[in-house]
Amino acid sequence: MRYLAIxxxxxxxxxxICDPSETIVxxxxxxxxxxxxxxxxLEIIKREGAEAIVMGLPFNMNDSIGPQARIVQEFAGTLGxxxxxxxxFQDERLTTFAAEEKLxxxxxxxxxxxxxxxxxxxxxxxxxxxxxxxxx
Numbered sequence: 001m002r003y004l005a006i007x008x009x010x011x012x013x014x015x016x017i018c019d020p021s022e023t024i025v026x027x028x029x030x031x032x033x034x035x036x037x038x039x040x041x042l043e044i045i046k047r048e049g050a051e052a053i054v055m056g057l058p059f060n061m062n063d064s065i066g067p068q069a070r071i072v073q074e075f076a077g078t079l080g081x082x083x084x085x086x087x088x089f090q091d092e093r094l095t096t097f098a099a100e101e102k103l104x105x106x107x108x109x110x111x112x113x114x115x116x117x118x119x120x121x122x123x124x125x126x127x128x129x130x131x132x133x134x135x136x
Contacts, residue, residue, distance in 0.1 A: 004028075004050035005126035006041070007092065007118050008072050013037060014118025016126045017048050025127045027119035038079055045085070052085050056092030056125040090129040092121070 001022060007014035015028040028048070031040050044050070055076050060066045065073075076087050 001051045002049055003052050003054050003126055003129070004041075004045055004048060005054045005056070005090075005122040005129070007056045007122040007125055008075050009033065009118060010068075010071070012118050013041075014120070014122035015041070015044060016119055016122035017050065018126055018130065022130050022133075025123045025130065027116065027123045030116065030118045038082060041079060042082055045083070050085065053079070053083070053087040054090050054126055054129045055087055056122065057089040058092050061093065088129065090125050090132075092125050092128075 002020050003018050003022070005014075005016040005018075005025075007016075011033055013031045013033055015031065016025055017028045018025045029044065031037060045053075053076075055072060057072055058066070058068045060069075073089075076089070080087050
């Protein structure tokens, strides 16, 4: 199945996709959060042939749901009203840290790293989801 991961943030949203065999996860895009964000995501779902969505859910470190997680859930509800495919949630704690670690080794300027960070974080979310499905 081809999953599209969404790392929803207040300013930008990162997207990542996997291949149909669920083996390769690739960062896809970083979108500005403007009033057209839902339409942009719907177009990408169609273009990429995504069959399900994996939304990163930012739990607090004590496993509680805080304000940002509620914002993500609200956005997922809005997006879901326009979809016929399933939305799954994946704990996204520490994914930004893991994404930053991946980008450290690349010789990119700080600005280029920042532009890619959300898409790489979405890739971390998707990889964690796929690993949990496989029981690893």
